[in-house]
Amino acid sequence: MALKSSRVAFERTRRSVGGGVGSGLRAAMRPHPLFVREARGAHVWDLDGDRYVDYVMAWGPLVLGHSDPRVLSAVSATATKMQVVGTGHALEYLAAEAVLEAVPHGERLLWSNTGTEAVQVALRLARAATGRRRVLKFAKSYHGWHDTVHAGMAETDGDQPAAPGGRGQSSSVLDDLVIARFNDVRLARQILIEAVERDIAAVLIDPVMSNAGVETPSPEFLSTLRTLCDRHGVVLIFDEVIAGFRIARGGAAEKYGVLPDLSVFGKAMTGGFTQSAVVGRAELIDQVTAGVVHAGTFNANPVALAAVEATMRALADPVVYQTLEEISSEFDTVVGGILGSVPDGGSFNRVGSLLQYVPPGANTGLHGTGGLWTTILEGMLHHGFLFMPSGKVFLSTAHTTSDIEATAGALERLLRRT
């Protein structure tokens, strides 16, 4: 793959778009972002017409692969009738019913556009319900780019102040965060016992640490958080922006059998379009009729909700999760097997169709693994395989055994040369 047109396109984009990328994290693509002209199933085609097997899947959303015909036909049928109307339409309840049907604790929902936004809404609901201010979250977890949650990634024992996640962020909101360690039951207990004194309104957790190593919760971690939240009047929020509708139809709640008060969903829910939701207990959600502000011009827009309804109906077929599990397990065994066959090759952590490359003995951080993964990222791109800079791998129902065998073959040849 020559990547020639992508290189030229990136240079041109940099002249009109800050950093040359639509989202800052994409700047980590090496040697530069691939410029795509078409995307179907498990594949994308670049501006030169070269085809790639895509393991990025738009950074998570595409559980059914690119351009799923069911989603496209629902979107086309709606888009020719209306686009955004700023008032009620039937897809508001049709899509909501399809989402609530899948989520074990789904009594009611609120629509918003991105995961970042939905997290903010969930926190506002928790603060309104408890009359408290602070949020317990876990080191290295990512909950969107907003100042209120985008904190430095350092591990703390809950007493050290959080650092801003980047320049230009407000430091005054950081005191709202209490940062603990994922899977540290003892520390969570120690902090939550003092929830009233510490003014803690919510526990915000990505139950599988999607952006920091794909670490699964220990058997007692989520259930202990549930018990402690109940005991100390704290709202338990699962951030399932990546995990939701990907690791299971009912997300982390279904997979681990622990029901939060609220869950935040985004990516996979909309099959490639833009919409997110806060889902959970009616009593919490209904606070929007009692002074909690939740707004957005593009919330619940018909085109996105047509995509949500079609995607959620497609995901209701149990074959989807069976297929995802089979193909993801095959990827782990076959491609992971190639890594395992070379010294210091590393391995994958896997929860369902979400995988994370882990270098030997390493504790992966957020959005970047370096070392051998950088070699793999760049080397595989030249042979027609698109991976993420962070080492995360997303599978879809559109990936096939032949994609995986081709990936393994190319990886083996690459590593033999390295």
Ligand SMILES: Cc1ncc(COP(=O)(O)O)c(C=O)c1O
């Ligand atoms: C766990 C998690 N929460 C929230 C977000 C923010 O979602 P968005 O990028 O749609 O704002 C992300 C994005 O990757 C995420 O992975």
